[in-house]
Amino acid sequence: MQGKKIVVMGVANSRSIAWGCARALEENGAEVIYTYQNDRMKKSLTRTVGEDKSMVACDVADDDNVTKAFEEIHEKHGNIDGVIHAVAFADKETLEGGVLNTKRDGYRMAQDISSYSLIAVSRAASRIMNEGGSIATLTYFGSTRAIPNYNMMGIAKAALESSVRYLARDLGPQKIRVNSISAGAMKTLAVTGIKEHSKLLQLSRDLTVDGNEVTLEEIGNVATFLMSPLSTGVTGDIIYVDKGVHLS
Numbered sequence: 001m002q003g004k005k006i007v008v009m010g011v012a013n014s015r016s017i018a019w020g021c022a023r024a025l026e027e028n029g030a031e032v033i034y035t036y037q038n039d040r041m042k043k044s045l046t047r048t049v050g051e052d053k054s055m056v057a058c059d060v061a062d063d064d065n066v067t068k069a070f071e072e073i074h075e076k077h078g079n080i081d082g083v084i085h086a087v088a089f090a091d092k093e094t095l096e097g098g099v100l101n102t103k104r105d106g107y108r109m110a111q112d113i114s115s116y117s118l119i120a121v122s123r124a125a126s127r128i129m130n131e132g133g134s135i136a137t138l139t140y141f142g143s144t145r146a147i148p149n150y151n152m153m154g155i156a157k158a159a160l161e162s163s164v165r166y167l168a169r170d171l172g173p174q175k176i177r178v179n180s181i182s183a184g185a186m187k188t189l190a191v192t193g194i195k196e197h198s199k200l201l202q203l204s205r206d207l208t209v210d211g212n213e214v215t216l217e218e219i220g221n222v223a224t225f226l227m228s229p230l231s232t233g234v235t236g237d238i239i240y241v242d243k244g245v246h247l248s
């Protein structure tokens with residue numbers, strides 16, 4: 001990954017999946033450019049990655065913000081080679097209320113931040129991306145199954161996975177690939193918003209092939225593979241990195 005510049009979006013703290021991706025990328029020689037949602041997140045990002053890293057503000061809920069962020073990245077670093085999109089959000093009421101009670105605003109916000117943002121980010125990133133570039137997002141098994149309490153996020157992930165396939169078609173002629181990693185459940189800040197999340201984590205652990213949940217390193221290694229030229233034949237795909245939970 002020497003000489004490759006990869007934008008990593010979504011490091012909130014040392015438990016973040018994005019942090020697992022960033023570490024693996026850096027260990028393999030890539031230069032990582034971090035984005036953060038707001039000033040509060042910048043503080044925890046700095047605590048996690050250190051002050052010497054390149055960081056750019058990017059709130060994916062706002063199109064201008066996304067455009068500006070990638071323009072700033074281009075000014076500071078020139079063209080990039082990849083993006084890891086590890087961003088999602090649904091408000092507590094929407095997540096906890098069950099799908100039947102989902103309100104229009106809650107639906108809109110979850111889809112906007114967790115799914116539409118990949119489209120906005122792909123558009124802005126592809127303008128400054130070298131040929132052979134790669135975009136990867138994070139999804140979860142609740143997109144194709146009705147996992148207890150995953151609720152609205154499952155619907156947003158289904159839209160996200162479909163977006164991956166269509167974006168892969170749109171960006172194919174530019175030789176940019178778009179994929180997703182379907183990660184096993186792990187305790188992160190985002191997961192604590194899910195009702196009875198410890199049950200979800202336990203259920204997931206019980207369904208792995210060896211009783212151990214997937215690690216940040218394992219997800220980071222697959223993200224690095226997807227950013228690397230080793231995966232040039234893979235696009236529009238969902239790669240499960242969940243220790244076999246999806247086999248059940």
Ligand SMILES: NC(=O)c1ccc[n+]([C@@H]2O[C@H](COP(=O)([O-])OP(=O)(O)OC[C@H]3O[C@@H](n4cnc5c(N)ncnc54)[C@H](O)[C@@H]3O)[C@@H](O)[C@H]2O)c1
Binds near residue numbers: 041060139187
């Ligand atoms: N933790 C799991 O079990 C699991 C499993 C599969 C997939 N995922 C997915 O992995 C991705 C990363 O989540 P995580 O579990 O590492 O949690 P996390 O809380 O560490 O990361 C979520 C990130 O989303 C960012 N974010 C939210 N709204 C944003 C906005 N408007 N603009 C910019 N950034 C925003 C947050 O700042 C945070 O950094 C998410 O897409 C999540 O759905 C998580």
